Amino acid sequence: MTTLTLARSDRYTVAKVIGFAVALAAASQVAIPIPGTPVPITLQPMLVVLAGFWLAPRAAVASMALYLAAGALGAPV
Template sequence: MQTSHTTSSTAATASLGRRIVAASWKPALFAVLMWLSAAAGAIPIPGTPVPITLQTFVVMLAGLMLPWRQAGSAVAAYLAAGAVGLPVFAGGASTMALVGPSAGFLFGFLPGVIVIALLRGKANTSSASAAALTAGRYLLTALVGGVVVVYALGFVIQSALTGVPIAAVALASMGFVAGDAIKAVVASLAAAGLSKLGR
């Protein structure tokens, strides 16, 4: 009887371990992808201290492909890594980036990815028209969460930290907005295509 209890306890522990690994590898992967997208190189934009990176693209993909808790965990892990001093932000920055001009954009990734994941709905790729509707819905949610939410926080915090009016910050950031709109198109098409492969 003791052996049976021990065996079932061991099986339950192993099952719990498998569930934890299954639930955490995707957030860990997207956290690493966010770091790689920042480390791959940053393109400066004249008139703004915030460089262009592929981070918003990864945020959009995470929101479109993961449940909201996993998507939020991926971004939270990435921000936590920078907060403790790891050089995971653009240009190899770490903690100080969270109090600099790009802080609002970095913090905006968390609510942005959660909004995307909550709004995206279920993928339907059963036909070409259903797949197109899914991609269109994904595009809309990527724009709302990955552009509107992220930029709202980014503009407000950058304006507060630099003393530059929000309108001027927004005007200087139009190059980012255009680039992120393109990223949203690519992310929505990629996520819709990947969801079709996963069927």
């Protein structure tokens, strides 16, 4: 029988991908009202940019895809 194992760096990357997806979901719930306009801002754009800077390109895309998949499945994002 063959077992599949992830290297330590791969586990760290998976944890970062999941962490950014969860952080993005949490940031979508925080709305900061702007005086004089009915449209509030959220922290989502900042987290998307941080994911692009901190994660590898494939990992950043994976975290955004995970966030979108969670929303498509009905999670409150």
